[in-house]
Amino acid sequence: MPVPTATRAAVLREHGEPLVIEELPLPGEVEPGAAIVRIGCATLCATDVHIWSGAMSWPGMLPMVLGHEMSGTVAAAGPGTLDALGRPVRAGDRIGWSESTCGHCHGCTVLRTPVACAQRGYGFTQRADAWPYSTCGLAEYSYVRPGALKLLLPDDVPDIWAAAAGCAVKTVVHAYGRAGGIRPGAAVVVQGAGALGLVATAMAAASGAGTVITVGAPAARLELARGFGADVVIGLDGTPPERLGQVLEATDGRGAELVLDLAGAPGVAAEAVDMAAWGGTFVVVGSTGPRPDPVPMGTVMGKELNVLGSLNGDVGDYHRALEFLRGFRARFDWNAMFGAPAGLGAATGALRSMSRLDEVKAVIHPWLP
Numbered sequence: 001m002p003v004p005t006a007t008r009a010a011v012l013r014e015h016g017e018p019l020v021i022e023e024l025p026l027p028g029e030v031e032p033g034a035a036i037v038r039i040g041c042a043t044l045c046a047t048d049v050h051i052w053s054g055a056m057s058w059p060g061m062l063p064m065v066l067g068h069e070m071s072g073t074v075a076a077a078g079p080g081t082l083d084a085l086g087r088p089v090r091a092g093d094r095i096g097w098s099e100s101t102c103g104h105c106h107g108c109t110v111l112r113t114p115v116a117c118a119q120r121g122y123g124f125t126q127r128a129d130a131w132p133y134s135t136c137g138l139a140e141y142s143y144v145r146p147g148a149l150k151l152l153l154p155d156d157v158p159d160i161w162a163a164a165a166g167c168a169v170k171t172v173v174h175a176y177g178r179a180g181g182i183r184p185g186a187a188v189v190v191q192g193a194g195a196l197g198l199v200a201t202a203m204a205a206a207s208g209a210g211t212v213i214t215v216g217a218p219a220a221r222l223e224l225a226r227g228f229g230a231d232v233v234i235g236l237d238g239t240p241p242e243r244l245g246q247v248l249e250a251t252d253g254r255g256a257e258l259v260l261d262l263a264g265a266p267g268v269a270a271e272a273v274d275m276a277a278w279g280g281t282f283v284v285v286g287s288t289g290p291r292p293d294p295v296p297m298g299t300v301m302g303k304e305l306n307v308l309g310s311l312n313g314d315v316g317d318y319h320r321a322l323e324f325l326r327g328f329r330a331r332f333d334w335n336a337m338f339g340a341p342a343g344l345g346a347a348t349g350a351l352r353s354m355s356r357l358d359e360v361k362a363v364i365h366p367w368l369p
């Protein structure tokens with residue numbers, strides 16, 4: 001197969017405006033450890049919606065290609081390219097990958113924590129007019145850098161699952177890792193019923209939680225949450241004290257041993273701290289962006305709560321995410337989270353639909369017309 005030298009891509013040139021379908025160059029040659037991948041599918045994440053709308057924005061970021069959850073088939077691999085488990089990566093292999101890391105910064109070497117890398121290659125830090133141009137999902141081909149740890153995909157993991165594992169599912173795996181796992185029988189509150197919230201609900205149920213409570217909206221997502229193992233679902237139409245009352249009622253008045261913010265909405269921190277049981281843990285996963293959210297410090301102190309941050313995940317979390325999706329495919333209908341696949345030209349509509357909460361996770365197949 002000849003090395004592709006250009007790709008169609010949906011380029012974000014101006015926040016809030018339709019993406020522009022353009023042809024972008026690809027690196028003419030593939031570095032050792034790198035690969036050019038024919039994207040099989042991309043799934044959109046709330047971060048894509050926030051970047052598209054401009055809610056997340058910083059100087060000099062545009063133009064860029066959105067989509068940081070994707071998987072595909074290797075069109076060309078550089079010399080000696082291996083996956084994270086040491087297996088050769090060759091043209092024709094299906095792979096997924098995690099954000100690139102530099103391998104020599106304080107975060108990489110002293111902390112040995114990939115998510116702390118000072119030059120972490122999140123897709124949204126790649127400009128579409130700078131080498132290597134296309135590293136994201138809303139393109140027919142993307143360049144996977146040498147520093148991005150890759151995994152050969154098992155045959156029974158479809159492209160869509162592997163894409164969603166690349167951000168949403170691995171972020172939840174990382175968050176439970178930060179929390180130290182789930183105690184059998186524990187009460188868990190999941191704030192948020194988007195893709196992260198639904199996966200977190202399933203992971204809590206599968207991990208032996210006693211009571212799983214999912215808080216979110218709209219009603220259709222709470223219905224999905226029930227299918228993903230929620231024992232109790234709580235909508236957002238009531239007041240925070242009403243929601244707290246429902247959590248206490250479901251937990252014999254004690255509150256939840258583990259609360260995860262996967263919503264990032266204003267006020268979630270105060271509600272989480274109130275919903276937490278004495279000695280409980282609150283993991284902040286969904287609160288991205290600069291806007292502060294007040295935390296009742298007296299409650300944190302008085303209940304001796306553990307408050308932890310959790311940022312994305314690394315290739316280890318990605319591996320576990322794939323295994324989780326495979327392992328529980330009979331128990332949970334993962335495909336219920338995904339929208340109907342559409343082509344690059346439909347990506348703007350998909351972003352709009354997700355911003356209205358119509359779709360949980362939109363799926364873009366770049367090769368569809």
Ligand SMILES: [Zn+2]
Nearest residue numbers: 045047167168
């Ligand atoms: Zn994401």
Ligand SMILES: [Zn+2]
Nearest residue numbers: 102105108117
């Ligand atoms: Zn680094």
